[in-house]
Amino acid sequence: MSGTVRYLYGVVPALPELSDDVADLRGVDDAPVRVVTGGEVAAVVSDVPSDDFDEAALAAHLEHLDWLEAVARAHHGVVDAVAARTAVLPLRLATIYRDDAGVRAMLTAGREEFAPRLARLAGHVEWGVKVFFVPPAADPPAGAVPGDGRAEGGAPPDPELSPGRAYLRTRRHERHARDSAYGTAMAAAERIHEAALSCAVEHTRHRVQQGPLAQGPFENIANDAYLVPADGSDAFRAAVEEAAAGTGVVHAEVTGPWAPYSFAAAEPADPAGTADGAGETGREATAG
Incomplete structure (x- = not known):
């Protein structure tokens, strides 16, 4: 034995x-x-x-x-x-x-x-907050040429805008829209962090989840843990949810309360x- x-x-x-x-x-x-x-x-x-x-x-x-x-x-x-x-x-x-x-x-x-x-x-517990970037659905730029060769709205294609140039123009528009939305999302993540921090006594920043650890279709842009007084848990959750509301480009996932692993x-x-x-x-x- x-x-x-x-x-x-x-x-x-x-x-x-x-x-x-x-x-x-x-x-x-x-x-x-x-x-x-x-x-x-x-x-x-x-x-x-x-x-x-x-x-x-x-x-x-x-x-x-x-x-x-x-x-x-x-x-x-x-x-x-x-x-x-x-x-x-x-x-x-x-x-x-x-x-x-x-x-x-x-x-x-x-x-x-x-x-x-x-x-x-x-007398304290740990709460986790993950913030995810939700890319907007990109609208094609005016005059973009879809796959059938016709411009947006069914109008004849611009004779001076070849399909190749139209495609590149559309891609530039999509990249610009995404970059702009990403900047908005990062600013929203910082507001969420400030709201969470106002109810916490300590904070630690974890590595964002990528690869096999990432779950769901959206990009994780913040993965933080907060040490919160146990009797302040309701206020913490409310503050985070209020800060995340109405942004349109982020989703905040609040988990806890946990033992203070972090x-x-x-x-x-x-x-x-x-x-x-x-x-x-x-x-x-x-x-x-």
């Missing part, structure tokens, strides 16, 4: 009642969740088979999206459940330590960074207790 290692979900304040609060939670591999305390901070952990989380096993698992999806769902489920009870610094997916002693050593080493960050996050800047600081191959902050496995 293989041994076990400690899978970490997040760092929390060391509250006496937290062990009872998490007793009913199940985490990765359906393992029971528990708390390991190190002074004034603690880690939410579960015991997972070492054979599944050593360096070689993780490298193999990273090739299987079904496994990653299951781990990510369990990980985020625990973090969200804990965040409903107390402030939490979510840790990276698949952050592994060999044993409880290693977890405690990490908590001790990072205490001066963890404690003030937890105090800062208490604002958990503190990471485990002591590699001494990490499992073989896990590295200083554990191994990050992402599902996209």
